[in-house]
Amino acid sequence: GEDVEQSLFLSVREGDSSVINCTYTDSSSTYLYWYKQEPGAGLQLLTYIFSNMDMKQDQRLTVLLNKKDKHLSLRIADTQTGDSAIYFCAEIKGSARQLTFGSGTQLTVLP
Amino acid sequence: DADVTQTPRNRITKTGKRIMLECSQTKGHDRMYWYRQDPGLGLRLIYYSFDVKDINKGEISDGYSVSRQAQAKFSLSLESAIPNQTALYFCATSDSGQGAPYNEQFFGPGTRLTVL
Numbered sequence: 001g002e003d004v005e006q007s008l009f010l011s012v013r014e015g016d017s018s019v020i021n022c023t024y025t026d027s028s029s030t031y032l033y034w035y036k037q038e039p040g041a042g043l044q045l046l047t048y049i050f051s052n053m054d055m056k057q058d059q060r061l062t063v064l065l066n067k068k069d070k071h072l073s074l075r076i077a078d079t080q081t082g083d084s085a086i087y088f089c090a091e092i093k094g095s096a097r098q099l100t101f102g103s104g105t106q107l108t109v110l111p
Numbered sequence: 112d113a114d115v116t117q118t119p120r121n122r123i124t125k126t127g128k129r130i131m132l133e134c135s136q137t138k139g140h141d142r143m144y145w146y147r148q149d150p151g152l153g154l155r156l157i158y159y160s161f162d163v164k165d166i167n168k169g170e171i172s173d174g175y176s177v178s179r180q181a182q183a184k185f186s187l188s189l190e191s192a193i194p195n196q197t198a199l200y201f202c203a204t205s206d207s208g209q210g211a212p213y214n215e216q217f218f219g220p221g222t223r224l225t226v227l
Contacts, residue, residue: 004153008151031213031214033213033215040220041220041221042115042201042203042218042219042220042221043154043201043203043216043218044218045215045216048213048215050213088153088154092214098156098159098169099156099214099216100156101146101153101154101155102153103151103152103153104153
């Protein structure tokens, strides 16, 4: 996952917005993803964005894609304690269309 | 019932032992994957299989082998375990069909392996 970069930790207050950032490497990636890992569980797809889009909104989640800078962000509005988890950015790479994951960002929501 | 199951969920073993981790899925997916997760490194792909007769090495396959016994089963073996293989191991599946254009992967709950 070293080619996809994320900061390791983020802390926010309950009710604030959280923004998790990611830089990726493959400009030909057709889809970019955000996966969520809750404690003691596997990863679950949270949302994804197609590469011809700049923004995708889904309830409290907003994904922004800047293809020129290869930058992806996930904004969580009105962050709740249940949003505490590790969030992974991922891109599709290579002819076999494998997922490459970032290191994950541990989001901690403080009361 | 979970769609992707892994056994065992936890395992402690000694250096040099042979270990097999098993994965089963009821999703009917053709593609299966094995990853390991280490703190600060995210998930790294060990092996993947696009169907029963198709096995491919991932980013970190050295020291591991796999077997795709059936479409629903994909096992990971450590022939001679070493301490730096201590990690959390995840199995995942995906569907290559037209109804899944964005290649979502579905993950099992993970196996925590400790090699002493």
